[in-house]
Amino acid sequence: MNIFDQYLDKLKKILLDLSKNGKLILPDKLNGITAEIPPSKFKADISTNVAMVLSKVNNKSPLDLANSLAEAIKKDDKLIEDISIIKPGFINIKFKKIFWTNFVEDVVKNAKTFGINSNEKKKNFLVEFVSANPTGPLHVGHCRGAILGDVITNVLLFNKHKVTKEYYVNDYGNQIINFTKSVYFRIREIVFNEPFPTDNEDLYPGDYLIDFAQNIINSNKKIDFKDFNKICDELTILSIEEALKLIKKNLNSLGIKHDSFVSEKKLVTNQEVEKVIDFLQKNKFVYKGKIKAPAGENTDKWVEREQLLFKSTDFGDDKDRALQKSDGAWTYFASDVAYHKNKLDRKFDYLINILGADHAGYIKRISSSVEAISSTKGKLICKVSQLVKLIKDKKPFKMSKRKGDYITVDDLINEVGKDATRFIMLNRSSDVELDFDFDNVIEKSKDNPLYYVQYSYARIASVFRHLNKDLNSEIKITKFDFEYTEDEINILKKISEWPKCIDVACNKLEPHRIPTYLYELASLFHSYWNLGKDNPEKRFINEQKKISNDKLIFLKVISNIVKSGMDIVGVSAPEKM
DSSP states (O other): OOHHHHHHHHHHHHHHHHHHTTSOOOOSSOTTOOEEOOOTTSOOSEEEOHHHHHTTTTTSOHHHHHHHHHHHHHHHOTTEEEEEEETTTEEEEEEOHHHHHHHHHHHHHTTTTTTOOTTSOOOEEEEEOOOOOSSSOOBHHHHHHHHHHHHHHHHHHHTTOEEEEEEEEOOOSHHHHHHHHHHHHHHHHHHSOOOOOSSOTTSOOOTHHHHHHHHHHHHOTTOOTTOHHHHHHHHHHHHHHHHHHHHHHHHHHTTOOOSEEEEHHHHHHTTHHHHHHHHHHHTTOEEEEOOOOOTTSOTTTOOOOOEEEEOGGGGTOSSOEEOBOTTSOBOHHHHHHHHHHHHHHTTOSEEEEEEEGGGGGGHHHHHHHHHHHHSOTTSEEEEEEOOEEEEETTEEOOOOTTTTOOOBHHHHHHHHOHHHHHHHHTSSOTTSOEEEETTGGGOOSTTSHHHHHHHHHHHHHHHHHHTTOOTTSOOOOSOOOOOOOHHHHHHHHHHHTHHHHHHHHHHTTOTTHHHHHHHHHHHHHHHHHHHTTTOGGGOSSOTTSOOOHHHHHHHHHHHHHHHHHHHHHTOOOOSOO
16 A cells, blocks of 8 residues: 555546546646655655646646646545645645544555555566675675675565576686685695695685585595596586585575576586577677777787677677687686576566676676567666675774685674674665674664664564563454544654555665665654653553553554564564663
8 A cells, every 4th residue: 555656546537537627738648747755844745746747738837737736636635634835836735634544544454465566567587696606605795795686585575576586606617627626735635634735826725625625525435536637527516515505504694595506517518608609690699800908908918819709789888798718618708698598588577687896897798698689678687786895993894805814704694693784784775885884783772773673673562562462463453543643643654655665675676775764764763752751641551551552553553564674674673672
């Protein structure tokens, strides 16, 4: 139940009636007319721009048209208390208190579906996220994108879309050869007491490889580790298995579980790259040509050679992209094109990729390939997860992947917990850098948004506990004759924005709007709660240790929204703190 959508429908009906009676000229389509949340400085509940949209076609100024439309709107709706006109022509509507009583009744009766857009056509999404190379544990750099992908999935699922969460395993190429060699040298370190090579920059130096090596030794007693070349293929499989076990453990500690893992190596060995290249050739999207040196590259050292190129410039990219290396092997891009063809063949309505900040430049080329394969624009949606800056003791806390001493996901969770990690990583839009301050996220104050939201739920739970009532049980009240105060209506107005918050988070794939909304709702609630310190009438439990039905319902509605939001974000809503 979205009161803004409902009121927009009601407004359009009024406009159509005025048009039929010759009192208003309407364009062919009523696009651009909105019913929105007015700025807080105006004492109104809904604001519409209808007069500004229709002023030109009616040959009237927006203010004149707004005044005439305001009369028709108020005459049609007996729940309106007041209408004001704000320059340059906004119509601001304030409802009577009975409107909010009716609103609460509807929310209570539709508690399980409140916030869900039932009018929207439901779609099938594939969300691919994390997809870190299977060469070691996940670090903080992966963490934000992992949470972003997971919560985008949760928002879509909440709104009743179908979603598959996928991890693309980059288990093919030079980095895997170097990774396998690194595990092999750790095995020799254990079995033959040989020192691990420290002068080879291609190797992975992290101590976690010692655990990988020991696990492989313990589980594979029959393997002879003397000759790398003889066991290379088998050792690669075992090493990747160990890496994926650790990655899945890291993801599990974040509360994340993928539905499927797709292997790049399998795509290559199943000749899916050749198949997609054939497809592109038949459709004249590839050719043999030369690429000039990239910007910043030393042109003296750059060798122009004939390569198999994809015509990504036909789709808006700044240059065509290589599909094959000089040795004839496929580029990473070619494998990625094959993977996206594989995705498209599985008949999803939309593909969503969550990319790290270092892959932002990759978006145009992969989007171009998807457009070429699918003959459809907008099939692939890429979201970039910007960098996270760790701050501790008011100073930057740096990490270094090359040294093998970087901050892992498990390190972060051990420090601040899963809930704080998820909530704070999601607390800003993914397209801006995030400061993750270790000190702030463990504070018990308004400056810690997670604590502030959780505390609002715990406060409500304390009231129910005091009355020996179960906060999670359904409340049945047949007679809704409540009259809420202005302080309570301010909170109800924020609750009325919940479906709109879900809609925007879902349609724009911006899940940070959920924790932002929850914090704003919690702030309003705490302010209202604190009124009871000086005014006994504002307290939820009266002197007779009872609570009125209107306040009971009021608290229950707030708690339902907080719990729904926290479930979407993937954090707990504790009843005691």
